[in-house]
Amino acid sequence: MEEEEEEEEEEEEKEVARGSRDDTSPQEPFYLLRNMTSKSHWKLLALALVLVVVMVWYSISREDRYIEFFYFPVSEKKEPCFQGEAERQASKIFGNHSREQPIFLQLKDYFWVKTPSAYELPFGTKGSEDLLLRVLAITSYSIPESIQSLECRRCVVVGNGHRLKNSSLGGVINKYDVVIRLNNAPVAGYEGDVGSKTTIRLFYPESAHFDPKIENNPDTLLVLVAFKAMDFHWIETILSDKKRVRKGFWKQPPLIWDVNPKQIRILNPFFMEIAADKLLSLPIQQPRKIKQKPTTGLLAITLALHLCDLVHIAGFGYPDAYNKKQTIHYYEQITLKSMAGSGHNVSQEAVAIKRMLEMGAVKNLTYF
Ligand SMILES: CC(=O)N[C@H]1[C@H]([C@H](O)[C@H](O)CO)O[C@](OP(=O)(O)OC[C@H]2O[C@@H](n3ccc(N)nc3=O)[C@H](O)[C@@H]2O)(C(=O)O)C[C@@H]1O
Numbered sequence: 001m002e003e004e005e006e007e008e009e010e011e012e013e014k015e016v017a018r019g020s021r022d023d024t025s026p027q028e029p030f031y032l033l034r035n036m037t038s039k040s041h042w043k044l045l046a047l048a049l050v051l052v053v054v055m056v057w058y059s060i061s062r063e064d065r066y067i068e069f070f071y072f073p074v075s076e077k078k079e080p081c082f083q084g085e086a087e088r089q090a091s092k093i094f095g096n097h098s099r100e101q102p103i104f105l106q107l108k109d110y111f112w113v114k115t116p117s118a119y120e121l122p123f124g125t126k127g128s129e130d131l132l133l134r135v136l137a138i139t140s141y142s143i144p145e146s147i148q149s150l151e152c153r154r155c156v157v158v159g160n161g162h163r164l165k166n167s168s169l170g171g172v173i174n175k176y177d178v179v180i181r182l183n184n185a186p187v188a189g190y191e192g193d194v195g196s197k198t199t200i201r202l203f204y205p206e207s208a209h210f211d212p213k214i215e216n217n218p219d220t221l222l223v224l225v226a227f228k229a230m231d232f233h234w235i236e237t238i239l240s241d242k243k244r245v246r247k248g249f250w251k252q253p254p255l256i257w258d259v260n261p262k263q264i265r266i267l268n269p270f271f272m273e274i275a276a277d278k279l280l281s282l283p284i285q286q287p288r289k290i291k292q293k294p295t296t297g298l299l300a301i302t303l304a305l306h307l308c309d310l311v312h313i314a315g316f317g318y319p320d321a322y323n324k325k326q327t328i329h330y331y332e333q334i335t336l337k338s339m340a341g342s343g344h345n346v347s348q349e350a351v352a353i354k355r356m357l358e359m360g361a362v363k364n365l366t367y368f
């Protein structure tokens with residue numbers, strides 16, 4: 001009997017060696033183990049390992065770079081705020097003159113005394129004065145009392161970058177006194193990552209959200225960044241309910257826009273000028289074909305350094321140029337390709353932002 005069993009075992013071993021038998025049978029772990037150690041299985045294992053490594057590498061390379069520069073870990077406590085600190089930092093970058101500039105354009109500067117501007121839009125108002133006069137007659141320029149009365153203004157500029165996705169920074173962002181948002185960036189449905197408070201929103205006609213009531217608070221200041229004379233014309237027709245003009249925009253802006261004129265401000269183009277000149281060293285007087293300009297986010301940081309005492313940023317930073325698949329926004333699937341003709345140099349902007357982070361003028365809530 002024993003001899004028979006031994007013979008059977010020998011036969012089974014031979015079969016496995018010849019590969020003519022399913023050795024992965026759960027009843028026979030001995031064979032499984034044996035086979036695992038066989039050469040072909042090691043090869044398979046190595047192949048699987050390579051596959052896993054490639055998959056991990058690929059998924060990482062599709063994401064933004066995972067190097068965390070200038071990352072400022074969020075604390076539960078409010079950051080200490082020192083009055084005039086941002087202004088001190090701003091004067092190092094922009095010089096002292098910028099202190100005297102009003103944040104928003106005012107009627108008196110264009111009505112009683114015509115302030116001649118050296119540059120055309122977007123760096124000045126030269127040539128657009130008459131249109132602007134009509135807009136300033138129906139809008140306001142004041143900084144709301146809720147901001148004016150603060151002893152120290154803690155501000156956060158929320159960029160539209162993908163780095164905000166799954167950041168859970170919503171609660172942190174809502175705690176700042178002033179939350180500055182950009183363009184049509186949504187909050188509805190993204191509150192957990194980006195918060196729901198919007199004190200100031202910078203926009204231009206082509207970037208205006210079609211339903212401003214959904215994405216803003218009733219008292220949000222909607223600050224127009226004018227790039228061309230038509231931008232003044234657009235806001236005038238909207239607020240005065242005049243005949244809308246469709247031509248002259250690179251993307252169709254809203255024709256009906258449900259906002260209170262009291263919420264509207266016109267950003268002083270001076271901030272665009274100094275962002276271009278002092279942060280990016282761009283020529284201010286450019287030939288017609290060249291249209292290099294700062295992004296709205298960099299402009300917002302420049303504005304915040306003049307309006308606030310403490311400036312934090314979140315959601316800034318683009319993928320590397322070779323990273324063609326990485327989506328750039330926290331709310332939609334578009335890539336760097338969409339910015340091809342936009343007149344922005346995002347790598348130069350990254351250098352400017354890093355400089356501001358290094359000198360401590362701003363702090364970053366997301367990585368950079
Ligand atoms: C296709 C296109 O028009 N893209 C431009 C869009 C577009 O017009 C609006 O979103 C409205 O649809 O606007 C811009 O910018 P955008 O609206 O994408 O983003 C606002 C600001 O966030 C910062 N940002 C964004 C994405 C990212 N990955 N990293 C970032 O740092 C930038 O500072 C950016 O300014 C713009 O106005 O600057 C610049 C973009 O070139």
Ligand SMILES: CC(=O)N[C@@H]1[C@@H](O[C@@H]2O[C@H](CO)[C@H](O)[C@H](O)[C@H]2O)[C@H](O)[C@@H](CO)O[C@H]1O
Nearest residue numbers: 204206227250295296338339340341342343
């Ligand atoms: C998507 C794109 O390239 N649009 C350009 C437009 O650039 C955008 O202009 C905005 C101001 O209107 C803002 O600066 C934004 O950040 C830019 O991406 C150019 O201004 C426009 C010039 O005619 O051409 C559009 O194709």
